Amino acid sequence: MKICIYGAGAIGGYLGVQFARAGADVSLVARGAHLAAMRAHGLKLLIGDEERVVRPRCTDNPAELGHQDFVIICLKAHSITGVIETMQPLLGPHTRIVTAVNGIPYWYFYRHGGRYEGSTLESIDPGGRQWRELGPQRAIGCIVYPATEIEAPGVIRHVYGDRFPIGEPSxxxxxxxxxxxxxxxxxxLQAPVLERIHDEIWLKLWGNVCLNPISALTHATLDVICSDPATRALSKAIMLETQTIAEKFGVRFRVDAERRIEGARKVGAHKTSMLQDLERGRPMEIDPLVSVVQEMGRLTETPTPALDTVLALVVQRAEIAGLRGVSPPAQINSPAKLPANSPAFA
Structure with missing residues (x-):
């Protein structure tokens, strides 16, 4: 079984080390100083006081790797469209694509049923390119719960967590x-197979949609946002708007908003990924975490006043910092037809 981790950053590198130690045939796609360090010294994972070093196959040219059984995408969601072409050599007739990314994935409406079956969302898949060229029929959903960070090129530090729930769209x-x-x-690692992967996607997104932009605007950590009465109330307002939207798509939440916020508070003085991106001068993951919820709210005719306000502010913050990519206007595309030669996975 051949596995390629496309985007061997903090999470991808963590998976790469663990898979390699388990004896898997794993390849890593990375770039820049991080790739150079892995080639020279191997990939190091720090877990507490323990160091784990492996030397997996690393490249910035996926064409060297050939067809894979699984391609695990560990990029920021807004980066995927830009690598569709270079990903193609990895995709054989039976390759599965595992979307280990935050937010709503490109395949969300594949085998979803209902009015929007086969549709694409412009905020996360402009022009429907991921749907057409990667193929929703290849997709396996994956929710990322661990926190990791690149401490130095070629060095990953594990902060907490080991759960990666997975599931077929169907x-x-x-x-x-x-x-x-x-x-x-x-x-x-823990990767329970879920029959309702959409529910788990929204449960993770439920916190991201409010806590990430609020943190980027205030520079506050999770414990502060969730303890301060004003930002806690704002977070809850956005979460309730989000819940109303999700439930219109048939999603079930297994906890209430207060419990979800309290869980985030207990994480402690943790900076969200959006705040980390802002501080490090990296493009901010706004569309897959926030804009997409607004877009889906428009589809279901659900008012989102709290989300709209925070989204407008964080978009302006990103633009001022030069960390906002150009996004087309939010709209939904009509159901897309799969290419005639697309492999089907029953």
Whole structure:
């Protein structure tokens, strides 16, 4: 079984080390100083006081790797469209694409049923390119709960967590998701197979949609945002708007907003990924975490006044910092047809 981790940054590097230690045939796609350091010294993972060093195959040219059984995308969601062409050599007739990214994935409406079956969302998949060229039929959903960071080129520090719930868009328990879950388990990670992966996507997004932009605007850590009465109330208002939207798409939340906020508070003095990107001068992950919820609110005719206000402010903050990519106007595309030669995964 051949596995390629496309985007071997903090999370991708963590997976790469764990998979390699488990004896998997894993390749890493990376770039720049991080790639150079991995080639020269191997990839190091720090977990507490323990150092784990592996020397997996690393490249910035996916064409060297050939067809894979699984391609695990660990890029920021807004970066995926830009690498569609270079990803193509990895995709054989039966390759599965595992979207280990934050926010709503490009395949969300594949085998979803209902009015929007087969549709694409402009805020996360401009022009529907990911849908057409990667193919929703290849997709396996994956939610990333661990926190990791690149401490130095070639060095990943694990902060907390080891859960990566996975699932087919259709909810079936396929042989592919069972194989993937077994791979994660062999690597010492938790990857339960979920029949309702959409619910878990929204549960993770529920915190991201409010806590990430508020943190970028205030520079506050999770414990501060969730303890201060004003920002806690604002977070809850956005979460309730988000819940109303999600439930119109059939999503079920297994906890309430207060419990979700309290869970974030207990994480402590943690900086969200959006705040880290702002501080490090990297493009901010606004569209997959916030704009997409506004877009889906428009689709369902759900008012989102709290979300709209915070989104307007964080977009302006990103533009002033020069960290805002150009995004087309939010709109939904009509159901897309799969290419005639697309592999089908029942």
């Amino acid at each position: 909810g079936e328990i396929s042989p592919d998701v069972q194989r993937l879950s077994a791979l994660f388990t062999a690597a010492g």
